[in-house]
Amino acid sequence: MKLVTFTDATGAAPRVGVADDGTGEVRDVSELLPAGAGVLEVIEDWSTLGPVLAERAPSLAARPLDSVRLLAPIPRPRRNVFCVGKNYRAHVAEFGRSGYDRPDRSEDLPEHPVVFSKATTAVTGPFDDVLAHAGVTSELDYEAELAVIIGRGGRGISREAAFEHVWGYTIVDDVTARDLQRRHSQWLLGKSLDTHCPMGPYAVSADEIADVSALQVESSVNGEPRQSAPVKDLIFDIPELVATISAGITLEPGDVIATGTPAGVGIGFDPPRFLAPGDVVEISVTGLGRQRSRIV
Ligand SMILES: NC(=O)N[C@@H](O)C(=O)O
Numbered sequence: 001m002k003l004v005t006f007t008d009a010t011g012a013a014p015r016v017g018v019a020d021d022g023t024g025e026v027r028d029v030s031e032l033l034p035a036g037a038g039v040l041e042v043i044e045d046w047s048t049l050g051p052v053l054a055e056r057a058p059s060l061a062a063r064p065l066d067s068v069r070l071l072a073p074i075p076r077p078r079r080n081v082f083c084v085g086k087n088y089r090a091h092v093a094e095f096g097r098s099g100y101d102r103p104d105r106s107e108d109l110p111e112h113p114v115v116f117s118k119a120t121t122a123v124t125g126p127f128d129d130v131l132a133h134a135g136v137t138s139e140l141d142y143e144a145e146l147a148v149i150i151g152r153g154g155r156g157i158s159r160e161a162a163f164e165h166v167w168g169y170t171i172v173d174d175v176t177a178r179d180l181q182r183r184h185s186q187w188l189l190g191k192s193l194d195t196h197c198p199m200g201p202y203a204v205s206a207d208e209i210a211d212v213s214a215l216q217v218e219s220s221v222n223g224e225p226r227q228s229a230p231v232k233d234l235i236f237d238i239p240e241l242v243a244t245i246s247a248g249i250t251l252e253p254g255d256v257i258a259t260g261t262p263a264g265v266g267i268g269f270d271p272p273r274f275l276a277p278g279d280v281v282e283i284s285v286t287g288l289g290r291q292r293s294r295i296v
Contacts, residue, residue: 001053002202002289003039005075006068014071016042018057019202021289025062032056039073039203040254043151043167050205069125073170073203074149076123079254081197082245083145083174085114085187087235087260094268100182113236113244118174118258119192126200126291130175132277133193137177140275140295143261144219144227144283146212147172148238149203150255157246162239165251168205169212171285172258173198173219173293178267178274199256201289208287212238215286217262221273222280229262236260 002019004026016039017026032052033042042049086092089109096107124130132140151167174191175198181190209215213232220226236244241257266273275281275295284290 001050001205001208003042003073003205004200004202005039005071005073007071008068014038014075017068018053019065020062023062024065026065026068027057027060027062029053029057029060038075040078043149043203044253046151046167046205070127070201071125072123072199073201074199074254074256076120079120079252079256081118081120081123081172081256081258083116083118083191083258084236084241084260085116086110087113088229088233088262089235090229090263091261091265091268092235094263094265098267098272100178100267109235113241115245116187116191118197119188121194122192122197124195124198126171126198126289128195128198128293129296130198130281130293131193131195132275132295133177136193137179138274139178139272141176141178141266142219142221142226142275142281142283143174143176143265144217144285145172145174145258145261146215146217146231146285146288147199148242148257148259150251150257151253153250153252153255155246155248155250157242157251159239159243162242163206165242166206166238167253168203169209169285169288170200170203170256171283171288171291172256173281173283173291174258174261178272198291198293201291204288215288217285219264219281219283221275227262227264231259233262234259
């Protein structure tokens with residue numbers, strides 16, 4: 001099932017929808033949910049609400065997806081956004097060559113997952129504008145990523161049990177201010193400027209994805225292809241990431257784990273190709289839809 005959080009032109013309170021990629025339609029299912037429930041509450045109570053939505057949503061009125069404004073499926077600031085750096089071999093190499101991470105230009109693979117987080121205030125919708133933040137950064141970059149959405153929370157989750165805790169998947173653009181990332185050592189500031197976490201369009205339940213490792217993560221800038229890699233190229237796979245993060249941190253339903261970005265980001269070019277106002281970044285992951293952000 002593809003869940004969305006949307007609002008309409010009136011700017012009314014966000015609604016929960018079930019989207020159909022094929023027909024390009026969305027059904028407002030809020031009336032089937034407890035009052036005030038959002039996608040997060042649906043995920044929290046999926047064993048009850050999932051079957052209700054599956055049975056009753058198809059009989060509700062449909063409207064075109066492009067007639068509504070899609071917000072991030074789990075709008076801010078509800079849950080953690082964990083991220084993983086340097087998790088595709090070719091990206092580790094381009095990152096190392098650029099010298100952004102370490103002045104010695106090391107291309108060594110990480111021995112353990114490089115986990116950081118984005119401030120939840122950075123989360124924005126999948127078609128919202130991304131702010132260039134002129135005066136704060138002059139080195140804006142894009143990072144297409146598959147993101148995992150946690151369903152059942154927990155601490156000390158084993159690799160073997162990891163997928164039992166995964167509710168589903170979405171897309172995250174881990175937008176990065178490279179100069180801040182470099183200058184401040186810790187990545188939080190460089191990764192967390194307002195609007196620098198476009199998420200969605202859909203929260204897709206895991207039962208829709210036959211083999212997550214086969215999904216292809218892709219990005220383009222102004223129509224020019226930049227990134228393309230299968231999820232099976234991850235250095236640390238999803239079970240490893242869930243086990244590592246949850247070893248001492250309680251994961252909660254709705255927490256998002258962005259799994260890392262493939263090669264082809266702006267700093268991978270020589271000279272780097274940073275984003276500028278007017279640029280349009282498109283990101284897709286097989287089966288999870290496509291997001292489109294304009295830099296302003
Ligand atoms: N998310 C992710 O892959 N991050 C990095 O490795 C990076 O900042 O380039």
